[in-house]
Amino acid sequence: MRFQRNSTCEVTGKYITGNDNFHVHRIIPKEHGGSDDLENLMLLDSSFKTLLEIENREDYYKDNEKQEY
Numbered sequence: 001m002r003f004q005r006n007s008t009c010e011v012t013g014k015y016i017t018g019n020d021n022f023h024v025h026r027i028i029p030k031e032h033g034g035s036d037d038l039e040n041l042m043l044l045d046s047s048f049k050t051l052l053e054i055e056n057r058e059d060y061y062k063d064n065e066k067q068e069y
Contacts, residue, residue, distance in 0.1 A: 001043060009045040021046035 001024060007016045016022045025042045028034030 001038070001041060004038065005043040008043070009048075010042045011044060011048060014045050016043070016045060023048060 002016065002022070008014070009016060009022075023044045023046050025044050025048070026034045026036075027040050027042060034040050
């Protein structure tokens, strides 16, 4: 995954070196029908993991499920 995403955080554009921590995030979580396909995964700098664990994430996903892509 890092190779396919050029070892770059998809939010900040920061290059993730071999010693840096990173997080692979599912855009649509598995519990909402998301898959492990590359199209559903994002490579993020590890500092975003905390940001993604927000209190209202259930409401966020409900709102985004209504959109068609």
